[in-house]
Amino acid sequence: MKNYKQFDYIIIGAGTSGCVIARRLLDHTNATVLLLEAGDGDPMADVTTDPDKWYMSFGTNIDYRYSYAPQPFLNNRVIPVPRGKLLGGSSSINGLIWARGSHADYDGWAAEGNESWDYQSVLPLFKRVEDWEGGETAYHGQGGPIHVEKVKNPNYIASALIRAAASFGLPIVDDMSGPNPYGAGALVRNVKNGKRSSAYTGYLLPVLHNPNLTVITGSAVTKLILEGSKCMGVKFIKDGQQDSAYAASEVILSAGSFDSPRILMLSGIGDPDELSAVGIKVAHGLRGVGKNMQDHPNLAILAELKKGSATDGLDLQISTVFAKSSYATYSSDLMFIAPPFPLTTPAVAEKYPIPQKCFSIISCLMLSESRGYVKMLSNSPFGPLEIQPNMFTQTADLKAMVEAVRIALNFSEQPALKEITQKIVGLSPLSSDKEIIDYIKLATASYWHPIGTCRMGREETDVVDAKLKVHGIEGLRVADASIMPKITSGNTHAPTLMIGEHLATDLLATDV
Ligand SMILES: Cc1cc2nc3c(=O)[nH]c(=O)nc-3n(C[C@H](O)[C@H](O)[C@H](O)COP(=O)(O)OP(=O)(O)OC[C@H]3O[C@@H](n4cnc5c(N)ncnc54)[C@H](O)[C@@H]3O)c2cc1C
Incomplete structure (x- = not known):
């Protein structure tokens, strides 16, 4: 059996951003990569690959079946929020609409002190993601992992x-x-030859055979291993058994807008009052974890x-x-x-x-301007979360x-x-x-675009810096939709792939 205890990088969550980061590390370095994915559904099943069947995964074993807490303004209704639980994450089950938002979205992120996130800086990354049907243009890329075409x-x-x-x-x-x-x-969609073009099919599938990559599905990370203020590795559960793995270089958290803050909080990184209230020992006070949630x-x-x-x-x-x-x-x-x-x-x-x-x-x-939060209701890794967008x-x-x-x-x-x-x-x-x-x-329902719960920025209430490093913790970054400081004016899949490319660029610039 392969020894999967020590790697250069550990990526938590083989979802939209996670697949991008794994692929770029494998393509451009000799680093060993452990990709831990909680889901174990088939990412090539008809329900995920056929664009007309995308909504049929709702309520199945490849959907986390999360719900928003009762919405006070909406007659206290509980609103379902599906999330993909399989290789490719939500990229494998989403509605395939391809939209980047406007340049003002990214210039707004940069104006808050997030250097290199302005539109001119992220445009090449959006292009790198794409294989546009019309070939390379000022705004489109060619030859990237995700095929994009007009209906x-x-x-x-x-x-x-x-x-x-x-x-x-x-x-x-x-x-x-x-x-x-x-x-x-x-409409523009991420579809290739009539099939979904996803983070899994575009980024991960082509490198699954790479000997430097270890993918473990059905493995849910329950905690980060911290030594003082350094993240050393992760604890996870696979087939009911506790296990752990260590990262020589870095741990990257890409578990999405609900589970990335959850994993931080389970590890004692979060608002000290909220953690204490559910019996989690505080390792590092970071009040912004789980806050700033937005959706469309x-x-x-x-x-x-x-x-x-x-x-x-x-x-x-x-x-x-x-x-x-x-x-x-x-x-x-x-x-x-x-x-x-x-x-x-x-x-x-x-x-x-x-x-x-x-x-x-x-x-x-x-x-939307309204903001909510994700809160732990217990110290259990699999217990319910309170997810409140405050619509x-x-x-x-x-x-x-x-x-x-x-x-x-x-x-x-x-x-x-x-x-x-x-x-x-x-x-x-x-x-x-x-x-x-x-x-x-x-x-009113959700457009299924939760973001912002590990907000990027320089303020005391922000969670990661512009290099996506968790404030106050070494060896740990977050890269997924949760880092968006403010929701984009388009759908969130393409921006989340871009976030993966952004982090990969930073890692490749520092990798030895
Ligand atoms: C039903 C639906 C329809 C959508 N439609 C569109 C659309 O048409 N266009 C668009 O642009 N956007 C759409 N979106 C939104 C878009 O897909 C998401 O914003 C984006 O994919 C989020 O990426 P992410 O990397 O943040 O999270 P995800 O892609 O969800 O990845 C998170 C990954 O982490 C894994 N994980 C979670 N917890 C753990 C753990 N403890 N241990 C290990 N692994 C873990 C998950 O299983 C998952 O694979 C839709 C989303 C959904 C759910």
Whole structure:
């Protein structure tokens, strides 16, 4: 049996960022790498590789099945938040939408003192990730591990959404990956030859045979091994047995926005008061661990299709719209997509009959200001977490969401969509703000983009510095969606791959 006790690097979590870091270390150094992954599902199963089946993993053994704590503003509803528990992590189960956000997102991170995270610095990393169908351009990369392409044949609802947005007054955009997406166009997806192109298939699979790599699936890290202020290794459980491994160089925590802070807290790194309250001995006080959580709230407006409209055989060949509420400063703060099925909450389904043939106009708030937290409820590595995004605790978020709903209703009144729409469920263009807010309370869900719980920055409440080193601890970095100081105005998969590339660049610059 292979001796997996001592490695140069240990990466916790073979998810989106974890796969990137492993691949770059293996490609460019002779370092030995241990990649520990809690999940043991098959990353090549149909449900993960077929882009049209992505949502079928919900509630299965490859989904952590997390939920947000009751949302005070949303009638105390509990909102499910799936997360991928397998090689590739959430990259293996996500909705394949490829969006980078705007250059202002990254310039904003840099303006907070995070050197080398401005748009000009991260653009080459975004390009390095990509194998764009159109080849190398100013904004796209070629030959990278993730194949990215535009939806080829938008279905008729998707085409109608583009035309409706245009007659509403938005520009039609050929390519949504520019520095400041605004307008309507075909969705861009990480799909190659009709299959998902993921952190697993693009980054990890090609190097699985590398003798310097050890991947152990079904192994959940329960604690970091600290000696004073230095991280030496990890403790993990595999097949019910405790084990441990040591890193000669560094430990990299890439377990995602819920489990990276959890592993820090289990190791005594966190808010001293919160750790003491659940019986965890404090090793290093770091108040920001688990704080600063953000997500993109979204909701579906359900549009019943006119009699005789086809829905069979419609797939996710959809389009997308980026728009601005009056609260947007520079970047678009709203996003709309229109999948050809009802994607709604149990609360809406309880109140309204859901038409048999309908599509959803999903309205997403992309620059939410509300912030929440992830908190340990016990000292058990597998116990429940309290995950509280505090949706709409900032009034501006609610006002922007009301505008998002009004814009979606306005789209539905444009000739292209009106032609195919029988009626809107529960709302109409004449709905009052109060009626819209009542609907928001019933219909809001998560876009599944939690970030920020190990925030990058220089303040006392930040967790990692701009090199992603944990403040006050040697030999330990965090690299995943949790380090984002502020949520991006696009979906979070591409930015999280970029974060992996950023860390890899730093490691390669210092590796001997
Ligand atoms: C259902 C869904 C749909 C989404 N749709 C989109 C989309 O269409 N477009 C988009 O841009 N973004 C989308 N996202 C968001 C995007 O996928 C995530 O932001 C991104 O993948 C997060 O990457 P990560 O590296 O932070 O975490 P993950 O990719 O989740 O990786 C974390 C890894 O760590 C492992 N792990 C956790 N705890 C431990 C432990 N204790 N020991 C060992 N391993 C551990 C996990 O099993 C997992 O493999 C979606 C997400 C979901 C869940």
